[in-house]
Amino acid sequence: MVLDETFYRNKDVVALARQLLGKVLVTNIEGKYCAGIISETEAYEGETDKASHAFGGRRTKRTETMYMSGGHAYVYLCYGMHHLFNVVTNDEGIPHAVLVRGILPLDGTEFMLKRRNKNKLDKGLCSGPGTLSKAMGISVLHDRTSLTGQVIYIEDRGIKIPDEAVVVGPRIGVDYAADHALFPYRFLIRSDYGVLFG
DNA sequence: CAAACGATTTTCT
């Protein structure tokens, strides 16, 4: 089934980040169908989170997307060259979001390889927030896209990730957030957990 | 209006 508003409006962004593991991210971009299992996420707890763009209730043209109601895409450019894909959560006015940092290729891998200029499926195809966006065809053009539409959405295909297969730890690349960078808001599927490729 | 910088990736040593 396709996840709907009920899922995205969850008030606990950290719990939602955990629940996204094992869900399937689908894109229909440029007429190409691609899908992958979400394997790594990070929660960004809006106004109270130093690592969030919306810390302290900051509202700018860019961060405005995060104040939308849960179930929209927040995509922005990082380091001048990487498009990072986030899922906006909670109700309108509350800037919570989950950064998707990694997926495991499922469908449309040929398109992903082409977009990434690669020949064969390797571990690095979609293993970072920038590379997965590139492989899936997601760019800043998709900022504010509804995740309950046809272009980008997330499905539950019944894949369950047990707690013992999940690694929880501090977030990456947010050292500037001092103590908040240490919060255990990062979730990833253990690399040796073989639901997928064994 | 100018300057600094970042929720990163790739490449080279």
Next chain:
DNA sequence: GAAAATCGTTTGG
């Protein structure tokens, strides 16, 4: 392991 690539957003004058 280190460093470069690269540009929109944000911040300060």
